[in-house]
Amino acid sequence: MGSQTPLKLPVIDFSKPDLKPGTNEWDLVKGQVRVALEDYGCFEATFDKIPLDLREAIFGSLEELFDLPLQTKLRNVSNKPYHGYVGQYPQVPLYESMGIDDANIIEKVEALTATLWPRGNSSFSKTVQSFSEKLSELDQTIRKMVLESFGLEKYMDEHMDSTNYLLRVMKYKGPKTTETKLGLNSHTDKNIVTILYQNQVDGLEVRTKEGEWVNVNPSKHSFIVMIGESLHAWLNGRLHAPYHRVMMTGDKARYSTGLFSIPKAGYMIKAPDEMVDEAHPLLFKPFDHVEFLGFYYTEAGQKAESALKVFCGL
Numbered sequence: 001m002g003s004q005t006p007l008k009l010p011v012i013d014f015s016k017p018d019l020k021p022g023t024n025e026w027d028l029v030k031g032q033v034r035v036a037l038e039d040y041g042c043f044e045a046t047f048d049k050i051p052l053d054l055r056e057a058i059f060g061s062l063e064e065l066f067d068l069p070l071q072t073k074l075r076n077v078s079n080k081p082y083h084g085y086v087g088q089y090p091q092v093p094l095y096e097s098m099g100i101d102d103a104n105i106i107e108k109v110e111a112l113t114a115t116l117w118p119r120g121n122s123s124f125s126k127t128v129q130s131f132s133e134k135l136s137e138l139d140q141t142i143r144k145m146v147l148e149s150f151g152l153e154k155y156m157d158e159h160m161d162s163t164n165y166l167l168r169v170m171k172y173k174g175p176k177t178t179e180t181k182l183g184l185n186s187h188t189d190k191n192i193v194t195i196l197y198q199n200q201v202d203g204l205e206v207r208t209k210e211g212e213w214v215n216v217n218p219s220k221h222s223f224i225v226m227i228g229e230s231l232h233a234w235l236n237g238r239l240h241a242p243y244h245r246v247m248m249t250g251d252k253a254r255y256s257t258g259l260f261s262i263p264k265a266g267y268m269i270k271a272p273d274e275m276v277d278e279a280h281p282l283l284f285k286p287f288d289h290v291e292f293l294g295f296y297y298t299e300a301g302q303k304a305e306s307a308l309k310v311f312c313g314l
């Protein structure tokens with residue numbers, strides 16, 4: 001243990017003013033994205049398109065939200081698993097979260113806000129929407145780079161149109177111990193791309209392909225980008241979807257947000273022909289993300305080492 005050199009995730013800079021398709025700058029960053037996602041499935045991104053006051057306001061909004069009475073939080077229900085209020089689980093007592101579907105669309109956020117605050121809370125809906133919309137630019141930049149790097153430009157519009165955005169916001173209570181306690185179980189994300197942002201309380205850990213856990217300690221100005229199994233499957237296994245978990249110590253609460261690009265219900269995830277050849281036989285049958293999620297939350301899905309392989313592996 002003690003002899004290990006601490007690993008660090010690659011850091012990629014998206015703050016350059018001229019990061020536009022077709023420029024040298026773009027191609028350089030695109031190459032870094034490809035390598036990081038092949039090797040780790042994950043990287044730290046510096047991205048300055050979200051003003052500091054908005055990044056600070058988001059944590060104020062999260063505190064306000066999680067301070068609501070439990071009965072009120074439970075009003076956020078969703079027909080998709082894991083999209084509404086999640087919490088009060090004995091296995092992860094420190095954890096609770098709220099899903100905000102279509103968080104980049106103001107009408108949708110306002111509707112959820114109205115169920116939580118019947119007298120209204122426009123600063124909450126504005127903060128959430130504006131943060132999500134601005135951060136979705138980073139999601140799109142990364143996906144554009146990924147598709148280009150595999151020569152899949154002709155699928156760009158279809159791919160971009162096939163997803164929507166969920167903002168899931170999380171609170172992990174400080175365990176008030178010096179030893180480490182589980183905040184969130186080890187899992188892979190099931191969506192396309194996840195972009196995480198946290199207050200200055202660390203706890204996220206990512207597992208390398210070799211099975212080592214890396215502590216993720218992002219700077220105040222950076223986001224953690226990670227790919228999910230739907231993108232892994234669509235690219236026929238070319239990019240790695242990493243296991244990750246949250247481990248907590250101390251007494252400070254950790255607040256985090258995850259912007260998830262998620263395949264729409266009814267959209268069949270099918271690896272393009274360009275991704276399949278003799279060296280890369282097709283790994284998964286075409287599948288619908290929402291049906292896959294349904295399976296993942298069954299007993300068999302939870303038991304499987306890879307729920308995706310059991311659900312639609314070839």
Ligand SMILES: O=C(O)CCC(=O)C(=O)O
Binds near residue numbers: 170196198246
């Ligand atoms: O809180 C975090 O940083 C990670 C959350 C996470 O992995 C998830 O919601 O899928």
Ligand SMILES: [Fe+2]
Binds near residue numbers: 187188189244
């Ligand atoms: Fe996750």
